[in-house]
Amino acid sequence: MIEIKHISKTFQVKEQEFKALDDVSLHIPLGHIYGVIGVSGAGKSTLIRCVNLLERPDTGHVMIDGVDLTQLSNAKLVEERRKIGMIFQHFNLLSSRTVAQNIAFPLELGGIPKAEIQQRVTELLALVGLSDRSDAYPANLSGGQKQRVAIARALANKPSVLLCDEATSALDPGTTKSILTLLKDINEKLNLTILLITHEMEVIKSICTDVAVIHQGRLIENGPVEAIFTAPKTAIARGFIESSLNIELPLAYQSRLQAQYTSGDSAVMQLFLADDAHHFTFISSLKEQFQVDVDIISAQVDYVGKVNFGILYLLLKGEKDALDKAQAFFTQNYSKIDLLGYVR
Numbered sequence: 001m002i003e004i005k006h007i008s009k010t011f012q013v014k015e016q017e018f019k020a021l022d023d024v025s026l027h028i029p030l031g032h033i034y035g036v037i038g039v040s041g042a043g044k045s046t047l048i049r050c051v052n053l054l055e056r057p058d059t060g061h062v063m064i065d066g067v068d069l070t071q072l073s074n075a076k077l078v079e080e081r082r083k084i085g086m087i088f089q090h091f092n093l094l095s096s097r098t099v100a101q102n103i104a105f106p107l108e109l110g111g112i113p114k115a116e117i118q119q120r121v122t123e124l125l126a127l128v129g130l131s132d133r134s135d136a137y138p139a140n141l142s143g144g145q146k147q148r149v150a151i152a153r154a155l156a157n158k159p160s161v162l163l164c165d166e167a168t169s170a171l172d173p174g175t176t177k178s179i180l181t182l183l184k185d186i187n188e189k190l191n192l193t194i195l196l197i198t199h200e201m202e203v204i205k206s207i208c209t210d211v212a213v214i215h216q217g218r219l220i221e222n223g224p225v226e227a228i229f230t231a232p233k234t235a236i237a238r239g240f241i242e243s244s245l246n247i248e249l250p251l252a253y254q255s256r257l258q259a260q261y262t263s264g265d266s267a268v269m270q271l272f273l274a275d276d277a278h279h280f281t282f283i284s285s286l287k288e289q290f291q292v293d294v295d296i297i298s299a300q301v302d303y304v305g306k307v308n309f310g311i312l313y314l315l316l317k318g319e320k321d322a323l324d325k326a327q328a329f330f331t332q333n334y335s336k337i338d339l340l341g342y343v344r
């Protein structure tokens with residue numbers, strides 16, 4: 001379990017102070033896979049580095065399994081860090097060591113007897129599917145294989161927590177999928193708590209149980225993936241979901257959008273699908289209740305966690321008053337529907 005409490009971090013850049021993290025708190029329960037997403041410079045790396053105190057926060061606390069890392073002496077911190085594995089975008093393997101020797105490295109540092117190291121390395125190689133590459137050097141491995149070695153090395157000391165810093169960002173889509181599958185597999189087999197940072201919603205969508213959105217150093221939204229994907233509250237979270245669905249309002253509509261309604265116009269609305277709702281029953285009821293005709297401009301539906309999520313762009317035709325009432329009715333009874341503007 002990871003508990004991040006009110007962490008702030010300011011960097012001194014020349015004469016100026018820059019607040020990279022501003023009062024961030026997160027609770028990551030045992031066995032969850034928690035994804036933190038944000039654009040470049042949002043503060044993701046700083047946050048994950050603060051969790052194992054590679055970067056020391058100015059204020060706040062980091063608790064791992066109930067132990068407050070910020071209160072420990074350096075010697076105690078070295079000991080507690082063994083409970084935290086970490087993997088990186090560029091793998092950080094030792095090029096002069098073989099696969100087996102890389103995995104053995106943290107065990108050697110911990111003074112573990114040779115026979116025990118050998119047995120543990122054999123187990124870890126099997127866990128990450130690299131038993132046949134134990135004597136290879138990193139230079140002769142693919143990116144995916146290198147990340148498998150890094151994962152095995154991170155797990156050598158049997159940590160309770162794994163931190164993943166953009167672990168799939170340097171990999172092609174197929175390899176990304178296999179590494180994410182491996183992480184999910186390890187999470188289930190070992191009940192490992194995983195905190196990962198990424199700028200790709202695909203990563204969140206495929207393996208995370210929870211997601212936090214970070215922007216300009218602040219945590220702006222977080223919760224179970226099902227809740228965030230079906231009812232995002234902030235424009236930034238919506239933007240990430242749109243990008244993961246590869247959907248946006250077609251240009252032909254974007255270029256014609258007007259802010260003001262003129263008689264005869266249609267309203268263009270964006271709707272996030274809520275899983276438990278009967279989408280089309282609601283849509284068709286608008287005609288009966290408000291004399292509003294509804295057309296679908298564009299739609300994309302996908303699956304996250306255990307629910308459907310998706311975006312619909314709708315064209316609603318009717319009188320202004322009826323359009324306003326339909327929008328209010330929809331938001332109240334179903335899910336938020338946003339007015340983007342009007343078209344002729």
Ligand SMILES: Nc1ncnc2c1ncn2[C@@H]1O[C@H](COP(=O)(O)OP(=O)(O)OP(=O)(O)O)[C@@H](O)[C@H]1O
Nearest residue numbers: 011012013020038039040041042043044045046047
């Ligand atoms: N050691 C440092 N000294 C000064 N500024 C820093 C330092 N580390 C990070 N920053 C600044 O803090 C901000 C957040 O950086 P961080 O690397 O945490 O963002 P990020 O969300 O991980 O971005 P990216 O996805 O590009 O890696 C950036 O503006 C960065 O320039």
